[in-house]
Amino acid sequence: MKKIFIAIFFVLLLVACQMKDPLILFDTDGAGEIPPIKLSELKELPTPIKSGFTFKGWYLDLTFEEEFKLTTKVSKDTTLYAKFEVNPTPPIEIVIMHAALEEVDPFHPNYKGKYKTEKQNLQREVETKYNVTITYKTYPSSAMWGPSRISAISEGHHLNKPLADIYSVSSDWISDLSRLDAIASINKYLSTYGRNIDERYVPFVSYRDQIYGFEVSKPKVSKGLFYNIDLLNELNVANPAELYLEGKWTWSEFESWSRVVQNQLSAKGDNYYALGGQPITWAMNMVPLNGGSFLNLDELTVDFVKPNSVETFDFISDLLLDYQVFEPNGTYDAGSDDWLNGRVLIHPGSLHFLNVGNRWLNRSFEMGFVPYPVSNTYTGDYVSFEYGYNVYVIGKSNEEKEELVFKVWNELQYWQTDEALENDLKTSLKKVFDDDLSLEVYMTIYEKTYLDLIDILSDSLYAPNGFITQMNATIKDRTSETKLNEIKEKYTQLIENYKNRL
Incomplete structure (x- = not known):
């Protein structure tokens, strides 16, 4: 009997010892195997490594509600579950x-x-x-x-x-x-x-x-004619923007208007002129308003030698040479001293000139806007070319x-919306135009734009022997047809090169 009692005692003692030192097992969720370990031997919790994840601790359940610590009490063999979080991807x-x-x-x-x-x-x-x-x-x-x-x-x-x-x-x-x-x-x-x-x-x-x-915006006309409102108010001539709105801004009426302006300005003294800038700038913008073009984008042909273009150059030559309404030393972009000092009435330019310090931002006079005049025979919509x-x-x-x-x-x-964009455009232009009439005029043509290849084909448009210089000489010498055919050869080759690139 005594032997039986002793045997039972040792069995109970062994069971008790086992209950006091349970086995800890690890479920690593694919992070590699970790061997089981007795609780008594667990001095430090292992840290499994799983690519692309951060280890967040060991838990007693798969829902990760109860975290296991070294101080956590367990009385039986226990499986611990590794919790991982996906590493945030760097932005x-x-x-x-x-x-x-x-x-x-x-x-x-x-x-x-x-x-x-x-x-x-x-x-x-x-x-x-x-x-x-x-x-x-x-x-x-x-x-x-x-x-x-x-x-x-x-x-x-x-x-x-x-x-x-x-x-x-x-x-x-x-x-x-x-x-x-x-x-x-x-x-x-x-x-x-x-x-x-x-x-x-x-x-x-x-x-x-x-x-x-x-782009987020819409393509808009940027080029036009800008006139000195202060100087205009000193003269007894019609406002060009009003003439445009009345449908009277044609070549013949523009010519008459320019000559009257020049007569009145000449009475004020020397260095006063009706028209400013370079003649070719006027011609380039007026060729499309006579049904012509410089280079035909659809046909890839040289068009500035065709009758509509030549007629435009001749018209500018007449204004320059016969009626002497142009300033003699007109320049590109910012304009001459005569223009900047208020002695030229109307000058070609771009809208962004009004906001640029080295152009017209610091002008001393109020400025209005009007589109270029159209030929008497032109029946299409107003159009304005853009290089880009x-x-x-x-x-x-x-x-x-x-x-x-x-x-x-x-x-x-x-x-x-288109309506909101148009309203924003009006709001911005009110800040740069000096009168409401200019805004009204611009809004009638602001979408009338098209692409011309002349600048794309030549990287020397304004070089000493470039297109602008050659065309200015052509207009000033009144040698349009002869000179244009000479210039044509160069641009015919440039057109061929462009075709080959296509």
Whole structure:
């Protein structure tokens, strides 16, 4: 009996010992095997490693409600469950490169654009939605404009050190950037992410049937004639904007108006002139308003030797040589001292001149706007040629990155209806036009724009022996037909080169 009692005692003692030192097992959820260990030997909890995850502790249940610590009491063999959380993916940086960050970066301390708060909120939402960070950078000093900027963009991508993901460029660079394989086509995205982009940009941003450029705004007329309101008010002549609205801004009426203006200005003293700028600038903008063109985009032909164009050059020659209504030393862009000092009544220019310090921002007189006059025989709509627009392009990358970049850009934009865009345009123009009449006139023609290839085909438009210089000489010498045929040969070859690139 005594022996039986002793045997039972030892069995109970053994069971008790086992109950006091249970076995701890580990379920690592695929992070590798960890051998079981007795509780008494568990001095430190192991840390399993699982690629792409962060270990968050051991738990007593698969729902991870009760965490296990070294101080946790257990009385039987226990399985511990490893809890992991997916590592957050570092945000992808998307760089937008632009020459004037204060115009596009809503977080810039000197932001000049509209809807600052709305655009800041949009950017925060987009960054969260796509796990990206948006960074705006300016172009390096070595890539100021034109060929140097094209080269910098291309070299960066081919060296796998791109300057940015999105670039603000002039649309007439797109053919070069495409041939250099530095930018990505957006054709496949236009029906989805890019459906808000205005189709009127397509002629300006395409190359070899592929579309590369995009913008949030709509293409607008930028060129026109700007007149000195203060000087006009000193004369007994009609306001040119009123003549335009009355349908009286034709070549014959413009010629008569210019001669009357010049007669009255001559009475004020020397160095007063009716018309300013370079004659070729007038001619280039008036050729389309006589049914002509310089280079035909559809047919890829040289058209500035055709009768409608020659007739325009001759008309400008008459104003210059017969009626002497032009200033003798007119210049391109900013204009001569006579114009800037208020001694020229009307001058060709672009809208952005009104806001640029080295153009007309600091003018001392009020300025009005009127379109170019149309020929007496022209019956079509008003049209204004453009060489190109500032647009955005995507740097060449892998397809997944390109798609992400284009999606992000589109969702960053504060898209508006046509009506809202037009109202915004009116609001902005009220700040630069000095009278309501100019605004009324501009709004009648602001969408009447088309692409001309003349600037795209020549990288020396304003060079000493370039197109502008040659054409000015042609008009001043009244040798249009002879000189034009000489110039034609060069541009016929340039057209052939352009065809070959296509």
